Each structure stands twice: as C-alpha cells, then as structure tokens.
Amino acid sequence: MSVLELVANGLIFSSILVLGSIGLSLIYSIANFANFAHGDTMTVGAYSALVTFGAVGGLGGSVLGLPYGFFVALLVGAAMAAVVAIVTEKVVYESLDIGSIGLLITSIGIAFIYRGLIQIGFGADFTRFDIVALRPIEWLIPYGIRVTHHDVAIVISAAVLVGGLHVLLQYTDLGRKMRAMADNPDLARISGIRTKRITLWTWVIGAGLAGAGGVFLGLFNQLAPRMGFNLLLLIFAAVILGGIGSIYGAMLGGFLIGMISQLTPVLEMVGIPIGIEYSNAIAFVIMVVVLLVRPTGIAGEAT
Amino acid sequence: MVDDIKRKLNRRNLIKASGVAGITAFAGCISTSDDDSGDGDGGEGSDGSDSGGDESGPYSIGMVDSLTGSLSAFGERNQRGKDLALGRVNELGINGQDLDIIVEDSGSENQGGISAAQKLVNQDSVPFLIGAVGSGVSIAIYESVIQETDVVQLSQNSTGLNLTDFPGLLRMSPTGRAQSLALANIIADDGYDSVALTYVNNDFGQSLTDAFVDAWDGEIAYNSAHDQEQSSYSSVMSEMNNSGADAWLFITYQAEFTTMVNEAFSSGYEAQFYGADSAQGSGVLEGTPEGSMEGMKITLPSAPIEQENYQAFASAFEEEYGQEPTSWAAYAYDCVINAALAIQAADEFTGAALQETVGRSHDHRASKCRPSRMRMRSSPTAGGPRTSTTRASVARSTSMRMAIRSASYRS
Numbered sequence: 001m002s003v004l005e006l007v008a009n010g011l012i013f014s015s016i017l018v019l020g021s022i023g024l025s026l027i028y029s030i031a032n033f034a035n036f037a038h039g040d041t042m043t044v045g046a047y048s049a050l051v052t053f054g055a056v057g058g059l060g061g062s063v064l065g066l067p068y069g070f071f072v073a074l075l076v077g078a079a080m081a082a083v084v085a086i087v088t089e090k091v092v093y094e095s096l097d098i099g100s101i102g103l104l105i106t107s108i109g110i111a112f113i114y115r116g117l118i119q120i121g122f123g124a125d126f127t128r129f130d131i132v133a134l135r136p137i138e139w140l141i142p143y144g145i146r147v148t149h150h151d152v153a154i155v156i157s158a159a160v161l162v163g164g165l166h167v168l169l170q171y172t173d174l175g176r177k178m179r180a181m182a183d184n185p186d187l188a189r190i191s192g193i194r195t196k197r198i199t200l201w202t203w204v205i206g207a208g209l210a211g212a213g214g215v216f217l218g219l220f221n222q223l224a225p226r227m228g229f230n231l232l233l234l235i236f237a238a239v240i241l242g243g244i245g246s247i248y249g250a251m252l253g254g255f256l257i258g259m260i261s262q263l264t265p266v267l268e269m270v271g272i273p274i275g276i277e278y279s280n281a282i283a284f285v286i287m288v289v290v291l292l293v294r295p296t297g298i299a300g301e302a303t
Numbered sequence: 304m305v306d307d308i309k310r311k312l313n314r315r316n317l318i319k320a321s322g323v324a325g326i327t328a329f330a331g332c333i334s335t336s337d338d339d340s341g342d343g344d345g346g347e348g349s350d351g352s353d354s355g356g357d358e359s360g361p362y363s364i365g366m367v368d369s370l371t372g373s374l375s376a377f378g379e380r381n382q383r384g385k386d387l388a389l390g391r392v393n394e395l396g397i398n399g400q401d402l403d404i405i406v407e408d409s410g411s412e413n414q415g416g417i418s419a420a421q422k423l424v425n426q427d428s429v430p431f432l433i434g435a436v437g438s439g440v441s442i443a444i445y446e447s448v449i450q451e452t453d454v455v456q457l458s459q460n461s462t463g464l465n466l467t468d469f470p471g472l473l474r475m476s477p478t479g480r481a482q483s484l485a486l487a488n489i490i491a492d493d494g495y496d497s498v499a500l501t502y503v504n505n506d507f508g509q510s511l512t513d514a515f516v517d518a519w520d521g522e523i524a525y526n527s528a529h530d531q532e533q534s535s536y537s538s539v540m541s542e543m544n545n546s547g548a549d550a551w552l553f554i555t556y557q558a559e560f561t562t563m564v565n566e567a568f569s570s571g572y573e574a575q576f577y578g579a580d581s582a583q584g585s586g587v588l589e590g591t592p593e594g595s596m597e598g599m600k601i602t603l604p605s606a607p608i609e610q611e612n613y614q615a616f617a618s619a620f621e622e623e624y625g626q627e628p629t630s631w632a633a634y635a636y637d638c639v640i641n642a643a644l645a646i647q648a649a650d651e652f653t654g655a656a657l658q659e660t661v662g663r664s665h666d667h668r669a670s671k672c673r674p675s676r677m678r679m680r681s682s683p684t685a686g687g688p689r690t691s692t693t694r695a696s697v698a699r700s701t702s703m704r705m706a707i708r709s710a711s712y713r714s
Contacts, residue, residue: 005541006538006541009535009537009538009541013534013535013537016534032313034317034320034321036324100313100316100317100320101316101317101320104317104320104321104324105320105324105327108324108327119371124370124371124372124375124378125375125376125586126557126558126561126586126590127586127589127590128561128589128590132592133565133568133569133591133592133595134569135568135569135571136569136570136571141571146569146570146571147569148569150569151569217534220534220535221534221535221562221565222558222561222562222565222590224558225371226371226372226532227534230532230533230534231534233325236321240318244314244317262535262537262538264538265538265541265542268542275527275528276527276529276538276539276542277504277527277528277529277530279538280530296314
C-alpha cells in the first residue's frame, strides 16, 4: 500500500471535513457561538438529498458516475439545510439573550431535535443513495492510487464550493460585509451594515455548505441519523486547529485533520507501532501540540 | 484593546464550554423511549413504589435494548420476540396480573446502557432487568448498576466471552466461544492458512477475537481493532490488502461492515470474506454492491430448530410478523417467558426472591441460565420455547450446535 493511496484517501475525507468546518467557522465568527447542531445540519442535508434523489431519479445522463439527478439532490440538500438553519435561527437563537455559552448549550438541544426528527421520519437503520457503486479508476492503479470517479467528484465539488466561497468573501459586497462583521460587529453596524441580514446570509452559507458536506458524506459512506454527529468532534478539532474565527484556518484545519486521520498507517510503515484505531487520538494530540505552540490556532485571528 | 480582551475571554470560555458541553452531550447520548406494553392499567406499574408491582397493578420489569446505534437490527429482532412473548404471557396472566415491560434504549453504547439501566432500577424500581445486546454494554450495566443491588439481570443477546466471569450476570444467548471455534474450523477447512482479521473495538469484538486467535492454527497476517461508527475504514482495508492474506475475517457490526465492503469494492480489493453473525443483516445486503460478498461465510448461533416447542414458536412468529424468527428474537422471547415464570414461582415480587427462582447459583457460570432449578408449575406459556429446554440444548455443547450458514450474497 503506497503512501500515495493514503494521501488520496486523506484528500477525499478532508474534502468532507472542510465543508463542515468552514460552515462551523463562519457561524462562529459571525453569529458568535459554537454551533453544536452543525453535524446534525449535515445529516439534515443528506436526508433531504436522499428524498429528492428518490423522487427525481437519474434524469438521464451522468457525469463522473453520478447521475444529474444527484446534483439536483445536492442542491436541494444544501438548500434544505439552509432553510432549517434559518428557521432555527429565527425561532430559537435570535430571541435568546443569554450569551454565547447559553447558545452553545441550546444548540446541543437543537442537535437532538434534528436527530430525533430524522429518526422518526427515516428510522434508526442505515441506508445508502441508490447509485451504482464503482470500481477504481483503471489508469491510476499502477501508481498505487485506488479512487473511484465518485471520489473525484467529491473532491472537485468541494474545491468548487470552497473556491466559490473564497470569491464571495474577497470580491463581493456581501463578503466584505461579512468580513467586517466578523472583525468588529459594533463598528460594522455603525458604518451602516445591516448585521441581522448579514447574520442570516451567514447561516445560509454555513448551513448550505454543511448540507453539501452531508450529502457527500452520505455518498462516500452511508446515511444514518448519527452520521453528522459522529463527525462533529473531528470538525471541531479542525476548526480549533485552524484557528477559531478564521475561515481559511478552518479550511487548513479540515485538510490537516482529514489527512492525519487517514495517514496513520504510515506510522506503522516507518516502524512506530501505533495501530489505526488510534488515528483520531493522534489527530487530537497533534491539535493539542499545535495549540500549545500557537494558542490562537494556525491562522489565528485573520478572516 | 477592549475588543481583544473580549475576544480572548470568548475563546477561553468557548474552549471551557466546549469541554463541558462535550461531556454533557456524550452523557446525554441516549434517547429514551418509554414503551409501556401491556394493557389499560400499564401506567400504574411504574409509580415508584418499592416493589414495582403489587396486588393493585401489573408486574413491571425493565428491558435495555439497542433501539438505535450499531446494534439497532438486534433491537428490532428483540422487540418482535418480546412483543410476541408479552402477548402470550398476558393472555394467561401471572397470578391474575399482567406483565409490563418498560423498554429503554442503550444506543448500543456503554454509557447509554448505564443511563437506561439507572433509570429503570432507580426510578422504576424494577426487580428484573432484561439487558443488554452488546456484551460490553451488559458488563457495564452489571458493574455500574446491578452489582450492588439484588436486581436480576438477564442478557438477551450478549455473546462476549467475558460475561462468564460475572456469576451474577445471566444470559440467554450462548457464549461466542463456539462461534470463534467454528470460524477457525471453517477457514481451515476451506484451505487457508493465513488470515487477516479486524474486530470492533469493544468487549464483544475483543473476546471473540481472542478465542479465535487461540483456536486458529495457521498464521495471522493482520489483527487490528477498529472503532464503531466511523465514517471511513479505508486504512483498515488498505492494511488488510497489504497483509497478503486471502481470507479476511470481520468480527464487527452491520453498519461498519457495510462501509468496509463498499470500500473494498471501490478500491478493487478481492478476498474471501468470513464473519461473525453480527456482520450480517438485510441492511448489509441492501447497502453493498451485487457480488461484493461473493461466497462469504458466517457463523450464527442457532435455536433448537428440531424441537417441537421451537417450531410452535416459529409458526406463531411467522403468523404474527410474516417472517421467520431469528435466534435473537427467540432469545428475547425466552427472556420474557423466563421472567414470567420466575415471577410466578417467587414468593414476592422483589429482586431477592427472583434471584432464587430464576435459578442463579454460585456454582454455575453466567452463561447458563438455569431455569430448570425453578419449580415449574403448569406454565402459562406452553406454546413457546421452554427456557429449560432451550438452555439445555444450548449448554450441552454449543460447538456442535452451531448452525454454519454459507451465505452466498447474490451470486
């Protein structure tokens, strides 16, 4: 098994983590609390896509082994996640005046609600998208890399979404306002920015990315009510590693955590006898070490 | 400057709060679902009186089941068996009262199981607890909740070998030692002398693997644990492929196994798969590509299918649910019947009295539930698999009783 194969696996897993961690970081820096319901937002997106894909079907052609209907379902999944997040924000978070820790605990309750509703609707058992599984890409096998077209699609789509976010943040009006709000909400409000509206847009984008991440997670692995929650710990580690409040830090953190958790077999290849059941533990140890050296996380305060 | 301090405080608070919240979140990881089965006056049973049911109400016992999580398929099977048994018992009643079973969800995790058991024992004051599915969960419940009390604990589905070390912890299902022996024999008979194995990182996986390693004569090319409920097991599959063995053994649960099969398929790995019973189920068949588990063999503990009372149970089950019963449903059925018989034979409805009638004795290992010790009067549930006969046939020599199924998944 070559290192290249592990790197490829890490790249695919990182893409999903990155989509989750960016959303979380956005919501933290602008809505100003850590959203424990973020993992379950991913689950909401995934199940919405499941329903849509079941209703819409294949829609004729396919690209990279994924039918067009899947991409439609992806958009619907992201949109549903955004809608659910907005509704929660309007109904629950906005009216609470309890500071960021109170909101964090509230979000834990919201997470249970999301998960419970999904379980009521879909049962506790796991399920999959109705997409034919693929064999690895032929011409990559000699290099030791075993990925399917689906994996390539995941990486490309994640790259497109992240690139789109970068363009949004740097070159559009909305992005400028979001960065201003993340930096100093009071000054932003004084200079005429409508903070409530920007907060809503942040929820849309953050939850939408999470929903997309959830759909890809469902494609990569399988759908179960706990799928997002199981990933939440890694996503938080990614956000903290990359630096709280920094979007680009979250991207970097997601990438690093994903790579580390998949590259653990390298340790055994090099002779250090640490088994792969410790891969998560290793990722967290590295996160702690980075925090000790640089307490603000890698990318610290910059947005 | 003020902003910096505000920010710093927020971040410090965030990290503190995340730690607290993380612990709270994981502690609250169970979803309790109260399931009061029984009829009309079922509510009276759980009113916090010292003995959970007296002359005025039904007898309330508790059940910790895996309604969600990795073992939810077993939870479903158990519920079917338990509902059928409960219907039977309440048709005839116990001393004129109904039996009421309060079901709580363990979430297939130790912590969830302990919380569920605590609620049943402390709040509902049940003297008899049927639980749990996962072996680690059963042991955790026993050590944390049951051991200090005189509540009777009877596990419906735990097959881990370590339950035998706890004489107060009874179980209806056979120990997994026989499965491990059978697997070692099957793989050797198929001509492989090298096997790569992976097991789920809990009591069940570890104890069955240890027994397999003891029984296996050939080479073990790869042996590693993996965690439950992870999103990706590609490193495990890569390493198994790298080990060079052609026989791969999976002692793991359905969701995890489905992920592994899919990853093996999409990486183009080919090998002969073997598994313990926990790895099979309809979810696995639906979730994996056609032909990906070609020729896989699993071992499965069997109920005494030749016996008359089992066949009567099986036809009643099929009538009710339209499908054949699994051994697991039969074990859960047995647990309920056993409880009912114990209650009927006891002088009073307390844990201490039930300990006597359920047949616990210091000389016997936990893996044998000994209702033959009980004075069996005319049983109200004559139709179901009598626990004494089931137990006897199971105890006689479980290694011979292994139903070895060659599951060729969609050739």
